[in-house]
Amino acid sequence: MAEHDSQQGHRLIRFAEQGDQQQVEALLRSRVDAAYQDPSDGRSALIAAASEGHAAVVKTLLAAGAPWNAFDRQANCAGDYALAGQHEDCVEVLLNAGVQAELILGAIERKARSAQPSNSSYLEQRVQYLKEGAQLVDEESQGVMMAWEGPLMQAHAKAICSGGGDVLNVGFGLGLVDMAIQSKNPRSHTIIEAHPDVLRKMREDGWEDKPNVHVVHGRWQDVISQLGQYDGIFFDTFGEDYEDLREFQHQMIHLLRPGGLYSYFNGLSADNAFFHMVSCEVVKCELAAKGLSTSFIPLPINVADPAIWQDILNKYWQLDTYLLPIVQWTSIDSGVTDCKDPSS
Numbered sequence: 001m002a003e004h005d006s007q008q009g010h011r012l013i014r015f016a017e018q019g020d021q022q023q024v025e026a027l028l029r030s031r032v033d034a035a036y037q038d039p040s041d042g043r044s045a046l047i048a049a050a051s052e053g054h055a056a057v058v059k060t061l062l063a064a065g066a067p068w069n070a071f072d073r074q075a076n077c078a079g080d081y082a083l084a085g086q087h088e089d090c091v092e093v094l095l096n097a098g099v100q101a102e103l104i105l106g107a108i109e110r111k112a113r114s115a116q117p118s119n120s121s122y123l124e125q126r127v128q129y130l131k132e133g134a135q136l137v138d139e140e141s142q143g144v145m146m147a148w149e150g151p152l153m154q155a156h157a158k159a160i161c162s163g164g165g166d167v168l169n170v171g172f173g174l175g176l177v178d179m180a181i182q183s184k185n186p187r188s189h190t191i192i193e194a195h196p197d198v199l200r201k202m203r204e205d206g207w208e209d210k211p212n213v214h215v216v217h218g219r220w221q222d223v224i225s226q227l228g229q230y231d232g233i234f235f236d237t238f239g240e241d242y243e244d245l246r247e248f249q250h251q252m253i254h255l256l257r258p259g260g261l262y263s264y265f266n267g268l269s270a271d272n273a274f275f276h277m278v279s280c281e282v283v284k285c286e287l288a289a290k291g292l293s294t295s296f297i298p299l300p301i302n303v304a305d306p307a308i309w310q311d312i313l314n315k316y317w318q319l320d321t322y323l324l325p326i327v328q329w330t331s332i333d334s335g336v337t338d339c340k341d342p343s344s
C-alpha cells in the first residue's frame with residue numbers, strides 16, 4: 001500500500017513537472033495525495049510545477065490541498081522556485097494562496113492567544129551594550145539590535161521625518177533611529193522604551209535632557225493611550241511577533257495625523273525570501289482594510305560576512321534586500337483595494 005502511494009506520488013510529481021494538467025487532475029481525482037513529498041529530497045508536485053512555471057497546475061494542486069509553504073530538503077518552498085525561475089504567474093498564484101492562508105491562520109491563532117506579553121522573559125532579563133555600543137544583546141547572546149542596521153534606520157528616520165512635525169519612535173535599542181531622527185530636528189520627538197537597562201543607558205547618554213525629546217517609560221501596550229498625535233511613527237521592538245505588530249497598528253491609526261507617515265522594522269519571516277513576501281502582503285492587506293496604503297522601498301543589504309554575526313545566537317536576517325515600508329492614509333480618489341480578508 002505504502003509503495004503504491006509513493007509510486008503514485010512520484011507520478012504526480014512527474015506530471016506536474018511536465019505541466020500535464022489532465023494527468024495531474026486524473027491522479028488527484030483518484031485520491032493521490034496532493035501534498036506528497038519525495039522522501040529523498042522533499043520535492044513535491046507543487047514545487048515541481050512552480051519550478052517549471054506551470055501556473056494552471058500550481059492552481060489545481062493548491063485547490064486539491066497542496067500546502068503553499070512546504071519546504072524541500074534545501075529549505076525552499078514552491079514560491080522560492082517560482083521566484084528563482086522568474087515565473088511571475090506562479091509567484092502571483094502562490095502569493096495569493098499564502099496570504100489567504102496566513103490571514104485565516106492568524107484569525108484562528110488569535111482566539112487561542114495567551115494574555116501573557118510575548119516578550120515578558122526578554123523584559124525580565126539583563127541586557128548588555130557590547131562592542132563600544134555597536135551591539136545590544138540579551139542574556140542568551142541574542143542580538144536585540146546591531147550596528148549593521150544603521151543605514152536602514154537612517155532611511156526609516158528620513159521617511160518618517162519627511163513631513164517635519166511631531167515624531168514617535170517605539171523601541172530605543174542602540175538609539176540609531178533616534179539619532180537619525182534628532183539630526184532632522186523634528187518639532188517633538190517621543191520615544192517609548194520598556195526595558196530598564198535600556199532606559200538607564202538613555203538616561204546616562206542624556207536622552208532625557210534633550211529639549212525636544214520626551215521619553216515614555218513602559219511597554220507601548222501600557223502607555224499608548226496617553227499619547228497624542230504624530231506626523232511620523234516608527235515601530236521596532238524586540239521579542240514580539242506579528243500579532244503584536246498587528247495590535248500596535250490597530251491602535252496606531254488613532255495616533256497618525258492626516259498626511260502622516262508610518263513605518264516599521266520589516267523583519268517578518270526574514271529567513272526566507274518568499275515567506276517574507278507573503279508577510280509583506282499580509283501586512284499590506286490588513287493596513288488597507290484600515291484605510292492605509294503600503295508601499296515598500298527596496299534597499300540592498302549584505303550581511304553575509306560571518307564576522308557580523310560572531311558571538312550572536314540568532315542570525316535574524318538572511319536576505320539580500322530590505323523592503324522598507326511606507327504607510328500612509330489612502331486618499332479618497334486612490335481607488336479601493338482588491339484584498340479580501342477572509343478573517344473579517
Ligand SMILES: C[S@@+](CC[C@H](N)C(=O)[O-])C[C@H]1O[C@@H](n2cnc3c(N)ncnc32)[C@H](O)[C@@H]1O
Pocket residue numbers: 119144145153170171172173174175176177178192193194195198218219220221236237238239240
Ligand atoms: C530592536 S531594538 C530597537 C532598535 C532601534 N530601532 C535602533 O535604531 O537602535 C528594540 C527595542 O524595543 C524595546 N522593547 C521591546 N518590547 C517593547 C515594548 N513592548 N514596548 C516598548 N519597548 C519595547 C527593547 O527593549 C529594545 O530597546
